[in-house]
Amino acid sequence: MSHQKRFLVISRHPPYGSCHARDALDTALTSAVFEQPVTMLFMGDGVLQLIQAQQPAGIQQKNLAATLSALPLYDIEQLYVCASAMQQRGLKAEDCVLPVQLLDSNAIAELIRQHDVVLSF
Amino acid sequence: MMTLHTLNRAPSHAALLADCLNACHRGDALLLLEDGVYCALNSLETPLQLPDDVSCFALEADVAARGLSGRLLANVTLVDDAGFVQLCCDHARSISWF
Amino acid sequence: MIFSLLVYAAPHSHQAAESAYRFAVATLAQGHSIHRVFFYGDGVHSASALAAPPQDELDLPARWQALAQAHELDLVVCIAAAVRRGVLDANEARRYEKPGHNLREGFELSGLGQLAEAAIQSDRLITFGA
Numbered sequence: 001m002s003h004q005k006r007f008l009v010i011s012r013h014p015p016y017g018s019c020h021a022r023d024a025l026d027t028a029l030t031s032a033v034f035e036q037p038v039t040m041l042f043m044g045d046g047v048l049q050l051i052q053a054q055q056p057a058g059i060q061q062k063n064l065a066a067t068l069s070a071l072p073l074y075d076i077e078q079l080y081v082c083a084s085a086m087q088q089r090g091l092k093a094e095d096c097v098l099p100v101q102l103l104d105s106n107a108i109a110e111l112i113r114q115h116d117v118v119l120s121f
Numbered sequence: 122m123m124t125l126h127t128l129n130r131a132p133s134h135a136a137l138l139a140d141c142l143n144a145c146h147r148g149d150a151l152l153l154l155e156d157g158v159y160c161a162l163n164s165l166e167t168p169l170q171l172p173d174d175v176s177c178f179a180l181e182a183d184v185a186a187r188g189l190s191g192r193l194l195a196n197v198t199l200v201d202d203a204g205f206v207q208l209c210c211d212h213a214r215s216i217s218w219f
Numbered sequence: 220m221i222f223s224l225l226v227y228a229a230p231h232s233h234q235a236a237e238s239a240y241r242f243a244v245a246t247l248a249q250g251h252s253i254h255r256v257f258f259y260g261d262g263v264h265s266a267s268a269l270a271a272p273p274q275d276e277l278d279l280p281a282r283w284q285a286l287a288q289a290h291e292l293d294l295v296v297c298i299a300a301a302v303r304r305g306v307l308d309a310n311e312a313r314r315y316e317k318p319g320h321n322l323r324e325g326f327e328l329s330g331l332g333q334l335a336e337a338a339i340q341s342d343r344l345i346t347f348g349a
Binding site: 010012043044082085105108109110112113115116117118120 | 124136137140143144145146213214215216217218219
Binding site for chain 3: 003004005007019020023026027030031033034036117119120121
């Protein structure tokens, strides 16, 4: 590619109940394969994707958390979560399958401004 | 440059609306379209509270479709489809909240 | 400006599918160009040759086909999303040994990378989703 754009993928849905979480992740991974800098931000119910010990075999789906763990392999290391979304759901950074950075609203607004393309699912 | 936020869900999707508004930066714009235009009803028990320096627009065709002409907050500007395109041109990026 | 659109909703189920089309029409009317319209998730249903809405209802697949023809638009349907949902071209129908194929003329199946490419090459990328 002749130039780079900074991609922000915002993931707002929980895993398994709909395809949104999977689609967000696939978009992030694909953009990274195209050698674009990619940041992922989990907001709202999206933070629930990060809960450990997911076992979706019984519902015939692939383990989303396992795929999330692969993000660093694609050079997607900037993983952010909305702090209030975590708090509302009683989750802590230690509960997450990957290291994440908590952001408040102001920081999220700032993060958005640092990116050229925002894809939200 | 600033961000255009588009939102297409009715105000009962409170968390979505809150996340959208909280993600707005000064100078951003919010375009309500499809069911999102209901968020601008001037009769809501809790009317839409825009963050500082965030302008709000509503897509005309969606407002008219839903019989909302004259029922929206005064600080919401109606735009037609061409106006929607212009808003995209005027903002560096867009985020769709759905 | 150069625009690309991401359509992430099915026709009839969600208005977003129609909003996307109207936006495309307005974009072109304003003299801008559209690099790509990318259909993802349930958006792939906008590319079906078998959709048969009543005469007095919007036929989005037909509208997109006509718009694409008039303006030489690149209408790309995510292949992974499409085959899962039963939107297949002749190649995929053969590959999966399905009794028919239904990708509408004017659309092509391709990878999710085409969305990334569209975002990179365009000045503006707008999502219409549900």
